[in-house]
Amino acid sequence: MTTMTEARPSEAQARRWGTRGTAGATIAARLSFEAVSHSYGQLAAVRSVSLTVEPGEVLCLLGHSGCGKTTLLRIAAGVERQSSGRVLINEREVAGPQAFLPPERRGVGLMFQDYALFPHLTIAENVAFGLTHMGRAEARQTALTALTRVGLASHAGDHPHALSGGEQQRVALARAIAPRPGVLLMDEPFSGLDRRLRDTVRDETLAVLRETRATCVMVTHDPEEAMRMGDRIALMRKGRLVQLGSADDLYNRPVDMFAARFFSELNELEASAGDNEVETVFGRFAAPGISRGQDVDVCVRPQGILLGEEGEGQRGRVTRRRFIGEVDLVEVAVEGLDLPLHARIRDGGRFAVGMDVGVRLDARDVIAFPHDSGE
Numbered sequence: 031m032t033t034m035t036e037a038r039p040s041e042a043q044a045r046r047w048g049t050r051g052t053a054g055a056t057i058a059a060r061l062s063f064e065a066v067s068h069s070y071g072q073l074a075a076v077r078s079v080s081l082t083v084e085p086g087e088v089l090c091l092l093g094h095s096g097c098g099k100t101t102l103l104r105i106a107a108g109v110e111r112q113s114s115g116r117v118l119i120n121e122r123e124v125a126g127p128q129a130f131l132p133p134e135r136r137g138v139g140l141m142f143q144d145y146a147l148f149p150h151l152t153i154a155e156n157v158a159f160g161l162t163h164m165g166r167a168e169a170r171q172t173a174l175t176a177l178t179r180v181g182l183a184s185h186a187g188d189h190p191h192a193l194s195g196g197e198q199q200r201v202a203l204a205r206a207i208a209p210r211p212g213v214l215l216m217d218e219p220f221s222g223l224d225r226r227l228r229d230t231v232r233d234e235t236l237a238v239l240r241e242t243r244a245t246c247v248m249v250t251h252d253p254e255e256a257m258r259m260g261d262r263i264a265l266m267r268k269g270r271l272v273q274l275g276s277a278d279d280l281y282n283r284p285v286d287m288f289a290a291r292f293f294s295e296l297n298e299l300e301a302s303a304g305d306n307e308v309e310t311v312f313g314r315f316a317a318p319g320i321s322r323g324q325d326v327d328v329c330v331r332p333q334g335i336l337l338g339e340e341g342e343g344q345r346g347r348v349t350r351r352r353f354i355g356e357v358d359l360v361e362v363a364v365e366g367l368d369l370p371l372h373a374r375i376r377d378g379g380r381f382a383v384g385m386d387v388g389v390r391l392d393a394r395d396v397i398a399f400p401h402d403s404g405e
């Protein structure tokens with residue numbers, strides 16, 4: 031009979047990755063897109079994207095479904111040929127008017143959402159598949175080394191269907207790093223995993239990426255994932271690059287309301303524009319670049335809404351409250367505003383529904399941009 035105590039270590043064992051620091055290092059490459067555009071018939075999927083991924087950098091391509099992330103990745107890989115513009119690896123044109131190198135000659139590794147393992151091949155054969163420049167014995171040894179790094183050497187002879195989703199992801203990672211590519215392209219590599227597993231797999235994958243020192247472009251639609259994984263984030267919208275920068279840049283200095291909205295739920299505020307400031311029922315807030323009388327969009331992040339005693343700020347009344355763990359989501363109707371505000375409050379248990387409160391805003395969470403009707 032199997033007891034709980036016997037089952038636990040083997041489950042933990044199955045999740046264990048190999049020793050950190052044992053993945054072979056690669057010579058990282060610089061990947062550049064120069065005014066890359068791509069259309070599928072009438073549909074412009076990528077519009078004049080220019081960006082450079084530095085050697086050894088992890089860059090996350092972030093955006094809503096259909097914004098062109100995967101198309102850009104496929105263009106870098108060479109499985110799609112762009113309509114115009116150039117792709118360069120280490121300053122050498124790999125796709126453009128002068129040249130087009132097929133995927134296997136670009137020194138790029140690919141890892142897809144569905145892992146794309148060959149079901150009829152063993153795990154070791156899957157990992158060795160791309161190692162065509164090596165002899166059989168060397169390829170097998172290289173595959174085993176990569177599998178050891180992800181903790182799956184003991185499964186080398188198994189077939190993919192015998193592995194869990196998390197393990198298949200690790201095999202796909204081993205396969206991608208085994209040829210030591212200068213650039214690793216990953217399309218939503220964690221989306222098939224359940225949340226519980228995802229954090230560990232992300233951390234371990236990042237550790238492997240750092241060890242291999244590969245330049246990595248990772249597609250994701252999840253802002254939190256992009257912030258956790260990316261040295262920089264390239265935010266895309268409708269085929270265009272909206273903003274490129276660190277997590278701090280994008281969160282704290284968004285270039286427009288779309289970028290701001292991507293990283294946080296926002297409450298809209300009625301406001302009028304002054305010179306470099308906006309006026310709301312909560313008072314005035316700095317708004318560099320705004321001029322008097324301009325049509326403005328002003329928003330506040332839920333964590334920037336501060337509730338206090340009645341009299342401390344604008345008058346408000348709590349209309350709903352829901353405890354969700356670290357914070358309470360508190361809905362508060364505010365005098366002078368048509369719509370209630372949604373706040374995230376620590377220790378929100380102090381605020382009962384129906385209670386009169388004072389409402390203030392943390393100026394750091396107030397965001398103002400000229401009105402953009404195209405958003």
Ligand SMILES: Nc1ncnc2c1ncn2[C@@H]1O[C@H](COP(=O)(O)OP(=O)(O)OP(=O)(O)O)[C@@H](O)[C@H]1O
Nearest residue numbers: 070073075093094095096097098099100101102251
């Ligand atoms: N082979 C194709 N033929 C025609 N249209 C395509 C093709 N591939 C993608 N598209 C379209 O191009 C646009 C961009 O798609 P793409 O897959 O690059 O976006 P994405 O941001 O990666 O989205 P997702 O996260 O849903 O994969 C979408 O409108 C999509 O429907």
